[in-house]
Amino acid sequence: MDVKTLLTQNEEKMDKTIEALKRDLASIRTGRASTTLLDRISVDYYGTPTPVKQVANVSAPEPRLITIVPWERKMLGDIERAILKSDLGLNPNNDGTMIRLEIPQLTEERRKELSKKVSKDAEDSKVVIRNIRRDANDAIKKMEKKKEITEDDSKEAQENIQKLTDKKIKLIDEIKAKKEKEVMEV
Template structure:
């Protein structure tokens, strides 16, 4: 049962790390990154559709994102969705594909994005700590129900803490990497 709690904890924490990776990928750094467009939803035949489902998105050069819709009629709605997004970029439409030139970030904007990355990672840490608390609560309940001894409880809680520390370290590493990415000129 203790092992099950630890395994369950690791699974939940892995999901949190994956969510953090996705969230950090969508934060714009100095380079063009197709993941920047992941949150953009396009009005396509009357229904909101994620941009990556209706177009091929590539970064042929470090500062350019190329968007080629599978259906040419979606070109204008993709362009409109990008303009309405919070990316702060101007798409150029040549009739077949859309190019986005990612401008150089200002120092002020870099610092702002770094703060966003830190906040995102702090949110992930809160989730990890909540998972730790839940696991410890389950262990305490097991001890209260005489399923495990006090020594086993202590050992299991130490293991929960080790798992939590490992994942918090991963969050810190991911955040540090993203901050370097953002601050890179």
């Protein structure tokens, strides 16, 4: 494997880590309704765990309301149970044709808890990014030891990995700041 391939592979790993962080943060509840809250909730659909969005039409017609209209009426109870079992802390209102989820105003204490969770998720992602950097640097040093690359190439590759790491960590900080602002917004 050459250095360029190594750098490309590690950048892809870092990008996947950031995408995972974005997905995780999207499911954290803020003061306004967002259909992404339901991304992690699955229901049993003919024996297969299936995301709610694949068995129902999910929309946010108002800033504090999410509506769920299943394509099959018999799914109403399953969806309602899945929401109650989830960690969202929402009470579904089932009227026989659709489920309404009213998003209550977050308390100051809950906002702070959510903000801490955002920080923790972001920090976990940074750790993953740093581990990717460490593994890449180890691979570069092994290549240098085996005389596959020169010492100068090794130093340059390690500098490039560090620049990439710094760039991705800065991006994580920006994502975190944006989500914390969203969570703390009244």
